[in-house]
Amino acid sequence: MRKMLAAVSRVLSGASQKPASRVLVASRNFANDATFEIKKCDLHRLEEGPPVTTVLTREDGLKYYRMMQTVRRMELKADQLYKQKIIRGFCHLCDGQFLLPLTQEACCVGLEAGINPTDHLITAYRAHGFTFTRGLSVREILAELTGRKGGCAKGKGGSMHMYAKNFYGGNGIVGAQVPLGAGIALACKYNGKDEVCLTLYGD
């Protein structure tokens, strides 16, 4: 009943023009950017570190929020599919529901925000979020998890073995990705390109 009334009122109010003053009042509650203080990092073989304040614009903020929401929902769905045994084997997720509360979407999105698409990234087995932020579609990821040939690895890789351009997986053996990442960085140095390789370890 309440829902019907709300729907009716929406339709009726939508038909009329909103007065201009009301619109102005509404927009005063939104800021266009926000400033954040960042903790100073320890430095290793560098003269200066990253800046200690940063500004997040509304556009970027909405973009990141959308990405995080997508990853969250994808992971929740993957979790559900895993419980239904539609996803088999291992399924290490970024969401808070599997094993321990690990809400890691922000890590994937934040890291991607800090690098370029031409930079490189390699991680351990909790890789779905990074696979998305590095450019693959949710469809390809879920198809891979459910073992379909439309998956990014044609169903041959599974949860821990997803690859994309400049994304080297998804590595099942704990710690193996660390020297691999160093090797990718060696290739960047060898080729003389101004690229970085992010190597992730530790959950």
Place this chain on the structure above:
Amino acid sequence: MAAVSGLVSGLLKRRFHWTAPAALQVTVRDAINQGMDEELERDEKVFLLGEEVAQYDGAYKVSRGLWKKYGDKRIIDTPISEMGFAGIAVGAAMAGLRPICEFMTFNFSMQAIDQVINSAAKTYYMSGGLQPVPIVFRGPNGASAGVAAQHSQCFAAWYGHCPGLKVVSPWNSEDAKGLIKSAIRDNNPVVVLENELMYGVPFEFPPEAQSKDFLIPIGKAKIERQGTHITVVSHSRPVGHCLEAAAVLSKEGVECEVINMRTIRPMDMETIEASVMKTNHLVTVEGGWPQFGVGAEICARIMEGPAFNFLDAPAVRVTGADVPMPYAKILEDNSIPQVKDIIFAIKKTLNI
């Protein structure tokens, strides 16, 4: 007039005494060195890393002169951490370079075998064809002289077991150069099992092997000696022992066909089967342990294929003794196949 023409023709008949030019003798070490040098020159993306490969000219001097020629960027000395530098090499291969990763011996590759198998061999398949790993792992394999158990293992069977890897095992200089060049140009991970005792042995280098584009196709065996009575299949150093055994038996009227496998994986069964169908007898010879070895695989595949119906006797394997390699010389000598063991196996198969 007749006397003069007779003299002239006599003079013309005399030729200056001449000998054929001495055939070029190249050691296996120099052949590998040449192969790597040519590939390093041909492709900027090829580089070599390993322990002592640069400033020391290689633990066994196989990479002599390369650091002087190509410098720090392309010939890289690594710390003693196989798992670390093999991982780095695989990562570099994933990112598009073409590394040659040297293990001082393949015994140490056990430290890094996770990177070889899980990160290199399986990746192209696991990624659905998206991520090739064009890497070469090379180094001496198998028994040496007096280095005892932890430094004498043969890894042909272990690496030959894994899909996703190519495994080659050169015997002479020609094999060494052709196979290392093919391995470097191959887009798959290739394991090159060299032999330390063969490094210093010179072989005749045919003219085609002196070319910069001399390649030996991976997956093709070579018939080193034609024969009719029995097929003897081997790889790496034992090929030499087989040829010696064949020479001895030839005096007794037994003609052995000696096949040098050259590649362990993918195995050239066509050549072996064709030979067995001709000779009706088979002996396999390898330096590694018998259980689940290269010989075992050959015998199993012969049974599964058409050649089985042509066998007149069960196939026999001559292998290393099923023990960790002992130290004492007399024990060590008797733990690897010797010429007398090969002759014994051949005679037993032929029932003579």
